[in-house]
Every structure is written in C-alpha cells, then in structure tokens.
Amino acid sequence: MVSRKLMGFWALFDVCLLAAGVVSIIFSVVYRKQDILLNLTISKADLTAALVMGIMLVATFIFSIGAIIQKNHVTIGLVILNYILVADAVVVLVIGSFVWFFSLQQRNNYHALYVELPASSRVFIQDKFSCCGYFNGSDAVEPSTFCTSSQIAFTNALDPSDVNNADSFCVTKVTAFTDYTLNQMFSYTYGFMPIVLGLLLFSLCVINKRKEDERFKKIDAKRGGRGFV
Structure with a gap:
C-alpha cells in the first residue's frame, strides 16, 4: 500500500500546481489593465502566454485528481499525467527563457x-x-x-x-522599471518548474509503489493467500 507520507507529498505538490496555475491566470487578467509603463513592459503576447500556461496547469491538476483516485492496479492515468507534466515543464521553460532572453537586451x-x-x-x-x-x-x-x-x-x-x-x-x-518587472516575471515562471518536476517525481514513486503492491498481491495469491511469513 502506498504510504500516507508519499501521498501527502504528492497531494502537497498537486495543490501547489493548482496554486501556480491560478497565480498565472490572475497575473494575465490583472495586468491587462491600462497602465502605460506596464503595457510597455508586458505585451499582450506575454499575457496570453501566461493565460495559456495557467490553464494548462489547472487542467493538469484536474486530470491528476482523476488519475490518483483510480484503483490500485490502474496506473495508466498516472502515466498519462506524467507525460502531461513533461509538456507543462517544456511550456514553463520556454516562457521563462523567452522573458529572460528578452530582459538581456532591454535597452x-x-x-x-x-x-x-x-x-x-x-x-x-x-x-x-x-x-x-x-x-x-x-x-x-x-x-x-x-x-x-x-x-x-x-x-x-x-x-x-x-x-x-x-x-x-x-x-x-524606463529600463529600471522594466528590469524589475521582467525579473519578477521569469523568476516566478521558473519557480513553477520545481513544482511540476516534484509532482512528476512523486507520481513516478506512486506508480512504482502501486505496481510493487500488485506484484506482491499476485505472489501472495499464488501461495494461497498465506503471505510470506
């Protein structure tokens, strides 16, 4: 049986993933306000990218709930979840790197x-x-x-x-203002990466533990349900 401690860490990172998605969506909505300096610093494309990233992370959280509540021997949901998390990690890396590279030539x-x-x-x-x-x-x-x-x-x-x-x-x-804003943007974006990779790691652990439990159940069944001791 998967330990409570392992499931606790999995749940913690899953909730953090939801929080990251919500933060990204809120950022995209709030920073669309009319502000000359903000509108100069953050383009509509940046805000759209943040919105897409936020929706992806929230959608991943919703899918993860369905994947984790499957019966112990059903791990396909968690396997698919891991592929989705890899895609999330790529999106986070691309968006964060784009903002970072742009910030290097601000003037x-x-x-x-x-x-x-x-x-x-x-x-x-x-x-x-x-x-x-x-x-x-x-x-x-x-x-x-x-x-x-x-x-x-x-x-x-x-x-x-x-x-x-x-x-x-x-x-x-102008660049003093934009530099601070861009630094905050790519720092927060890169900050989502440990959450995505952490959930990926714990999902792999849950999959392996569930497979291990199922393997011992089958061995136990062949022994007539008497166990190993």
Whole structure:
C-alpha cells in the first residue's frame, strides 16, 4: 500500500500546481489593465502566454485528481499525467527563457517599443521620470511639462556616453522599471518548474509503489493467500 507520507507529498505538490496555475491566470487578467509603463513592459503576447500556461496547469491538476483516485492496479492515468507534466515543464521553460532572453537586451528592445508609443504616452513617461529623449535628447522626444524647448535644447547638448548624464535620458529610468518587472516575471515562471518536476517525481514513486503492491498481491495469491511469513 502506498504510504500516507508519499501521498501527502504528492497531494502537497498537486495543490501547489493548482496554486501556480491560478497565480498565472490572475497575473494575465490583472495586468491587462491600462497602465502605460506596464503595457510597455508586458505585451499582450506575454499575457496570453501566461493565460495559456495557467490553464494548462489547472487542467493538469484536474486530470491528476482523476488519475490518483483510480484503483490500485490502474496506473495508466498516472502515466498519462506524467507525460502531461513533461509538456507543462517544456511550456514553463520556454516562457521563462523567452522573458529572460528578452530582459538581456532591454535597452535596445524597449527602444523599438518606445518609439512606437503614442506621443501622449511618451509625454507621460518624460514627465514622470523627468527625462527627455530615449538614448539622447533628440531621440523620440516630445514637448511636455518637463521637456520644454529650453530643457530639450539643454538635454540635446549633453553627451549620452557620459554616465553623469544618464538620468537626463529616459532609457535608464524606463529600463529600471522594466528590469524589475521582467525579473519578477521569469523568476516566478521558473519557480513553477520545481513544482511540476516534484509532482512528476512523486507520481513516478506512486506508480512504482502501486505496481510493487500488485506484484506482491499476485505472489501472495499464488501461495494461497498465506503471505510470506
């Protein structure tokens, strides 16, 4: 018989899998709100990927309940569950790695996105961070409350390669926000991997234990039900 301790660990990781799926779905829904900096940092594709991943993890949890309640000699459900968990692990790895790789080239990656923003959004960012232009004073700059004609002229005269002038341009302040957000995203995503792999490991243990119990039952039956002692 499968020990209570083993089943307890299996149940713990299964509940954690459900929690991971729910967190991913909530993230996808909540971060669709209208927020200029968040919308710049997190694309609709990212939110859709989080939603798909969350649905997959919740669906895996639901399937796992049906698999674990099968009779002791029926292990096909748990075998299928393990294949599903492998697919979940691949999805988690791909999504987490995509966000991580994107975060390595933020200054250039977000430049393309920054340029595509509406002028009103760039005005908001300039006034919020008290900066003018992205890489330099003439790069995608918009007249705003902070970026007056004189301020734009002053910023445009600064040397972008001088670290002392970094705070005058928007790239440093924008990527400081995006870096924190992206780090949180791929850290949480990679954090789902131990849960998926842990459940996979304990499912394998349950399968082996159930097969072992069935094998001893058959041996016991051949001995006339007298046991080994």
